[in-house]
Amino acid sequence: MRATVLHGAGDVRIEVVPDPKLIEPTDAIVTVRSACICGSDLWPYNLMEPNGPHRRMGHEAIGVVQAIGSGVHTLKVNDVVLMPFAFSDGTCLFCQDGLQTSCIHGGFFGTVEVPGAQAEAVRVPLADGTLVVLPVDVDDAMMPSLLTLSDVMGTGHHAALRARVGPGKIVAVVGDGAVGLCGVIAARRLGAEQIIILGRRPDRTKLSSDFGATDVVSVRGEEAVERVRQLTGGLGAHSVLECVGTEQAILTAINIARAGGAIGRVGVPHYQAIPAAEPAFYSNVTISGGPAPVRAYIEELLPDVIEGRIQPGRVLDRVMGLDDVPDGYRAMNERKAIKVMVKP
């Protein structure tokens, strides 16, 4: 089959690889009908060392079950399934607590160890715990929005929960990528009163307004902090969703949080230490977040997608075939696409 292989920074290729096979009895093989390129894929795309182990990319997918192992009991061949970006057994104490991204037996797709879903098919470990059967046809028009439940919509929701968004709250979202935009949807959905997005690209901030953002701050650094203060009566935001992952972004997040507020960081951190340890302390700002247990959120978010109350699929502004995936990486890296949907 064909699959996406990252060889080094800037060097992503579509290659013919062996078809995936059932290895463990708990595995399923899924024929991928739609996948995504993720903003987080751009980190290795830009930074991966040459001559290291290759990575089979992709961690978001909807597909059709092609085969199941003898230990899989909740799925059958031909089921249409949603694949979260992490696999998890669904039974360990972390899974029971709704933190499937810390599953004792789990892991992540699209790593050096576990081949990813930007491919014609993917092996899904711990299939019973991982996959969710979708109650719709694979060609349904709402497929893009459903696909975001694999990662970005669940991740925006996680940021909002960890930042303690709720009715009446003032929320700031740092970053206008797909996760930031889904963070706006999540904040609106959870009842936020004011939603300020920090982003610089007009097409994205326009979309954020459709999703419920009330204010756009398009400056950066100290200027952005000043502007958010102005927009919040000098006090800052109750809840800050950090959806970038740079040191500058987390610093801005801390500086725009109001005393007693909370930050949900979901941008994969590319910083060793969290800056502003003293200001965050003196203002009792809580710093939370991490890899979103999107598996835990699917049941809650799915009805809103199916009944059309939220349309996170609008962040998928390009659709490409598998052979065009290298162009998709370039388009996202140059910020010409918000997020690319891949139809293998």
Add this chain to the structure above:
Amino acid sequence: MRATVLHGAGDVRIEVVPDPKLIEPTDAIVTVRSACICGSDLWPYNLMEPNGPHRRMGHEAIGVVQAIGSGVHTLKVNDVVLMPFAFSDGTCLFCQDGLQTSCIHGGFFGTVEVPGAQAEAVRVPLADGTLVVLPVDVDDAMMPSLLTLSDVMGTGHHAALRARVGPGKIVAVVGDGAVGLCGVIAARRLGAEQIIILGRRPDRTKLSSDFGATDVVSVRGEEAVERVRQLTGGLGAHSVLECVGTEQAILTAINIARAGGAIGRVGVPHYQAIPAAEPAFYSNVTISGGPAPVRAYIEELLPDVIEGRIQPGRVLDRVMGLDDVPDGYRAMNERKAIKVMVKP
């Protein structure tokens, strides 16, 4: 009157200073009957630059109201009052939210700007919002425990709340100072199942056992992390109370927190950045805490003290007169005393 003045590192003196006077109509003057030396006083005691502005030290007190301004309505002369370490108006939106340490008009005692309570008397700004009338006599035997509600007991409670301690939780307390010991009391009080204290001094860890600690880890750094992992089935603690304030302590706190766990940091941070930004992210560990709004906690904790269910006053293991305060600083700095109570 006599008061404690810090001139520079290691140079603390008892000096005659002008008696405090009412300045604002919302002020009260309180005759100090008992005060404390705080672990946090040791930071400037060790690090204060020479030739800088002097500091009138002390931020914990019980005393008797000597005079009130024309704008004070809830207090009267001769009331026995408890003074939290921060003053606050009790009416701003942060005070209403129970975060009096971020009061818009508030501040802290014992700073360069606001004279402290290791003195014969102290001026209390915003007296209505700040002071709490005690329903007991000033010579009551439970005075030491009541005095801890000025700071260390409320601070330990804040750490526990921010670390989300609750019934059945496994709690680790980093630090065996007065705050760490009060953190043990708070964790026990909130229903923790296992309480592991990280500390090296046998007299203190003995006291922690009396307070409810179930395990003592007396090694440090990587060894301590390993030991806590062993004590928690390899998973770490749900809740970690960071009661020291060094970079090593917060690093240990992050490394012993279980996935999805929370850290309540109340040690005044002497680090610029919070280390282990990536491990904390990947395990969804929440980092919270800050200056405790002890004013908010007095009503809740007071009955437990008065009815004898908790005895945080046991951390006050030395009592001294005002003239001996310099010896008190030395004793605490050399870890010969846990916490010194001062009777001016």
